[in-house]
Amino acid sequence: MSRADTAAGESRPVRAVWTFGLLRNELATTFRRWRTLALLGVLAAVPVLIGVAVEIETGDGSAGGAGGGGEGPAFISQITNNGLFLVFSALAATLPFFLPMAVGVVAGDAVAGEAGAGTLRYLLVAPAGRTRLLLTKYAAVLAFCLAATLVVAVSALAVGALLFPLGDLTTISGTRIGFADGLVRALLIALVVAASLTGVAALGLFVSTLTNSGVAAMATTVGLLITVQILDQIPQLHAVHPYLFPHYWLSFADLMREPVHWDDLRRNLGLQGLYAAVFGSAAWAWLAAKDITT
Template identity: 65%
Template sequence: MSQAEVAVAVGVRAQTVPGFLALFRSEVGLTFRRARTIALLGILAALPVLIGVVVKIETDGESGGGGPAFVSQVTQNGLFLVFTALALTLPVFLPMSVGVVAGDAIAGEAAGGTLRYLLVAPAGRTRLLAAKFTAALVYCAVATGVVALAALATGAALFPMGEVTLLSGDSIGPGTALLRALLVALVVAGSLAGLVAIGLFVSTLTGSGIAAMATTVVLVITVQILDSFPQLHAIQPYLFTHHWLSFGDLLRSRMYWDNVLENLGLQALYVAVFGSAAWARFTSRDITA
């Protein structure tokens, strides 16, 4: 079914079921049926495998697990590969894939000529924008889950499994460690919410999907660079990437929530600001294409 046909179907269904739910289901389906999305998820799934294989090759035959804390822990327990993979993919690969999906949300429809069909259907611009946003959040959760599950499977295949030694030096059982991994994955997914709002706003500014995706990805890279300069320490706490790795505080015997909550609060602020900007732009935009 083409996007135009899906838009018409959504218009019909919106008369008999809640419009937002119909739009949301449609958007989620369209997002995960795209070849680009499948390719992005495939790359994300391959990265933990690559990390696990490299760590295995580099440490085979060696007496200890040297290297950074996360990596050295992998050699002692494969479950720690979940945390390592999330830590290594969060700064670049996860946000880049999210930037592609969020940046294409509105601009891709405009470039494909299907946006006017969606707006003709009795859905409303606000509900459409909300459906696009929530569908992108679902992608964040799925993408993070793909990384975590691929890392868990690879870690179980290549390394011993058992009690996990936390960064604080204490050990927890496998069941508790899996719960910690789930909690960390949820925090990582939530850490990308601000980027989704930014990408959606950028997507409302142009009719080119490629331009919106490229702008969002370049913005992520630029902010990461700004976050690395000590001279900019005054503004860094307000950058949406600054607290992304705060989930490390959850890998201690006593979990510390201050930085995690600060991170999630900052993401909520970005969602409020850029979500409002996207709504203001989209609801006042003249759609003629």
């Protein structure tokens, strides 16, 4: 075997070790930042506020007024009967804005923050390279998507168990399922919600490659999120609504039907995959061609 072949054979494990170390370092850096911890703290507080508000309303005898078919805030009407519904209500309350805003902040700062701090050039040295760096950044943002969603779900489950009874629950379709089945569905819903944020994560990462200012990238990502949310609420634009990444976000409620309705869930996951592919490719193309001197 020639020296070239030996070097080529040794380069693969070296690159793998480097990539693993880069990912581990990126995850540690992301979750140690005070900004990340503050975002997770705010997300954990949302279920507490909802649970306390419902408990107060129950004490006043006015909680029974919230009716509905089970989507979004309508889950709130079931919280007093079963604390597990606080998980669904908290996820429905945070998904339209709080969760994607937190993801937008982390994703927007992923590359632009390194550029602004002057460390991006050093991260791009071999054997890491731009592609591996971008994939590592995106993986860290996806890890935050999952962590943020689980923080909301676990906080809601703890508060629901503390303030309200737990047990068998009634689905949107009116059938009864056991508590264990309800926990499984709550976990599936949390995973679907986390997957629903992958499109925003890719969009934020793309914006992050366009500027050297982390603050500008974060603000732009959150601004785009708000704009798309507004567009999704304008009836005259109904023709484009199915192509907007937030349109099917609340389809997770279909997991609480018996049988489960999969159509909108598939559309949601497919749409998030499309956004991730398009904006992920755009981020790679821009970063690959970018002249980084600082």
